[in-house]
Amino acid sequence: MTKHIFVTGGVVSSLGKGLTSASVGMLLERRGLRVRLQKFDPYINVDPGTMSPYQHGEVYVLDDGSETDLDLGHYERFTNSPLTRDSNFTTGQIYLSVINQERRGEFLGKTVQVIPHITNEIKSCVHKLAADDVDVVITEIGGTVGDIESLPFLEAIRQFSLDVGKENCLYIHLTLVPYLKAAGELKTKPTQHSVGQLREIGIQPDVLICRTERTISREDREKIALFCNLPLNAVIEEKDKDFSIYEVPLSLVENKLDEIVVEKLRLNAKPLKLDDWRELLNRMRNPREEISIAVVGKYAEHRDAYKSIYESLDHAGIANHAQVRIQRIQAEEVEREGPERLLSGYDGLLIPGGFGERGIEGKVESIRFARERGIPFFGICLGMQCAAIEFARNVIGLGGAHSTEFNKDTPHPVICLLDEQKSITDKGGTMRLGAQPTTLQADSKSREWYGNADISERHRHRYEFNNVYRQQFAAHGLSFAGTSPDGSLVEIIEMPAHPWYVAVQFHPEFKSKPTAAHPLFNGFIAAAVAKHQARGEQRAKPVPAPQEAPSLPR
Ligand code: GLN
Numbered sequence: 001m002t003k004h005i006f007v008t009g010g011v012v013s014s015l016g017k018g019l020t021s022a023s024v025g026m027l028l029e030r031r032g033l034r035v036r037l038q039k040f041d042p043y044i045n046v047d048p049g050t051m052s053p054y055q056h057g058e059v060y061v062l063d064d065g066s067e068t069d070l071d072l073g074h075y076e077r078f079t080n081s082p083l084t085r086d087s088n089f090t091t092g093q094i095y096l097s098v099i100n101q102e103r104r105g106e107f108l109g110k111t112v113q114v115i116p117h118i119t120n121e122i123k124s125c126v127h128k129l130a131a132d133d134v135d136v137v138i139t140e141i142g143g144t145v146g147d148i149e150s151l152p153f154l155e156a157i158r159q160f161s162l163d164v165g166k167e168n169c170l171y172i173h174l175t176l177v178p179y180l181k182a183a184g185e186l187k188t189k190p191t192q193h194s195v196g197q198l199r200e201i202g203i204q205p206d207v208l209i210c211r212t213e214r215t216i217s218r219e220d221r222e223k224i225a226l227f228c229n230l231p232l233n234a235v236i237e238e239k240d241k242d243f244s245i246y247e248v249p250l251s252l253v254e255n256k257l258d259e260i261v262v263e264k265l266r267l268n269a270k271p272l273k274l275d276d277w278r279e280l281l282n283r284m285r286n287p288r289e290e291i292s293i294a295v296v297g298k299y300a301e302h303r304d305a306y307k308s309i310y311e312s313l314d315h316a317g318i319a320n321h322a323q324v325r326i327q328r329i330q331a332e333e334v335e336r337e338g339p340e341r342l343l344s345g346y347d348g349l350l351i352p353g354g355f356g357e358r359g360i361e362g363k364v365e366s367i368r369f370a371r372e373r374g375i376p377f378f379g380i381c382l383g384m385q386c387a388a389i390e391f392a393r394n395v396i397g398l399g400g401a402h403s404t405e406f407n408k409d410t411p412h413p414v415i416c417l418l419d420e421q422k423s424i425t426d427k428g429g430t431m432r433l434g435a436q437p438t439t440l441q442a443d444s445k446s447r448e449w450y451g452n453a454d455i456s457e458r459h460r461h462r463y464e465f466n467n468v469y470r471q472q473f474a475a476h477g478l479s480f481a482g483t484s485p486d487g488s489l490v491e492i493i494e495m496p497a498h499p500w501y502v503a504v505q506f507h508p509e510f511k512s513k514p515t516a517a518h519p520l521f522n523g524f525i526a527a528a529v530a531k532h533q534a535r536g537e538q539r540a541k542p543v544p545a546p547q548e549a550p551s552l553p554r
Helices: 017-029 071-078 091-103 114-127 151-164 189-201 218-228 245-254 257-264 275-285 307-319 331-337 339-343 360-373 382-396 445-450 467-475 519-540
Strands: 003-009 035-041 088-090 136-141 169-176 207-212 235-239 289-297 322-330 348-351 377-380 413-417 432-440 454-461 463-465 479-483 490-494 501-504
Touching: 003 017, 003 151, 017 035, 017 071, 017 136, 017 169, 017 245, 017 257, 035 071, 035 114, 071 307, 088 091, 091 114, 114 151, 136 151, 151 169, 151 189, 169 189, 189 207, 189 218, 207 218, 207 257, 218 235, 235 245, 245 257, 245 275, 275 307, 289 307, 289 331, 289 339, 289 360, 289 519, 307 322, 307 519, 322 331, 322 519, 331 339, 331 360, 339 360, 348 360, 348 382, 348 519, 360 377, 360 382, 377 382, 377 519, 382 413, 382 463, 382 467, 382 490, 382 501, 432 445, 432 490, 445 479, 445 490, 445 501, 445 519, 463 467, 463 490, 467 479, 467 490, 501 519
Parallel strands: 003 136, 003 169, 035 088, 035 136, 169 207, 207 235, 289 322, 289 348, 348 377, 377 501
Antiparallel strands: 413 463, 432 454, 432 479, 479 490, 490 501
């Protein structure tokens, strides 16, 4: 029978419930258990696809084309749990489903209410993941205990343990134990209050994970245990990690979280295997090179807007024994200050995906700079479209070339709306989304790094490279390294004469893991390391120092 873990959060938001849920999933997998993860988000939007990155951070896309919360990125990076549409539900989606049922007459004669109709719908979404081949479903409840919006979800998970048996459910509550400078001590009261609120709703947490900047004394843990009605070993400290998020699972193991979960749910678990994870952190702590990558985007100031890209750069750094310093640069700032001033000295340039005109010219200028100076360049989605615009204008000489997303009347629409998009007016969930196959050209860098001619990558776009211009681009030295299998859609452009100029219409950042860096990020960082070493040699002349070749795991 499938067991259930529910993860809630209290005191403040942004405590890292997603990371903690992902870490719990990872630890259970590494004890030989089959795990599934899902998240409930209490907002009314049906999915985050229509929200600005300022509101929501990155929209994480799954193979099946669902646009989901960025916490699902943590789930995929930490575990092997397959994620689908059933892995992320919002209040909007729950209500939409219930209202559609009502319109079909499925509740004829009844008054439709939060309890039981909405709570039943929520419970059915949890049940969707339970199956014979699943040992544990981990369900994260977004928001903070005490929010009005979270109440139906908390009520549903309370009822859930009555339905499936208390012994089959485990409630983990994540809280904050803040350090008060003025008092010179850690404060347990917010945690007590937060657990108090949960208990009012009828949920007694089984495990408390306490986020803290400082070590929590045994005395304080005893106090928390007593006031929150828990055994002492179920009060787990999770100290802030300044080095890497990949330390979180290890610190939870130190505090025996996996043992408590296995014991409480009476799981048939194997001994924990973490050697590769420890090795990964070891590598991160002992880099052979330190390189710097500029990421020029519209939302560069926002830490979470390109979350998976930043993570993927780190993964490729690990694979290349390099520490990757990421500089987030506002595209508009490049427009004001010029690329020379802002981009000189970097070992690579990455232009991420995006929507809307703001900052486009800054991205185009940045790409020109990287192309002309032989700086490794990696373009992703809008980044590829900007590369095409730059190439058309500055190499082919097509003045005013643009994407019709930004200028409907451009004389040279090198990027235009996908045919399938022409009749679409609704905005939610209507882009070209999810996994699509791509065929790679034999002599391309992409083919070399993937080690395979047929790949599948996740998409999220409405515009595409305009095939009318293919010949002109090719005649000027650009190659179409990847296309849809029927050849109709351009998926990858490369410049063979450049050390690393690869731009893709899809989102490779959604398929990179710390233990298995994405091949294109891997190649990009290897090229950046080579650039960095060449710079070092230049500076070190005339006494050439012996250079160690970068190790390139493929
Ligand atoms: N706005 C562009 C399009 O819709 C690029 C999208 C993206 O970068 N995800 O095609």
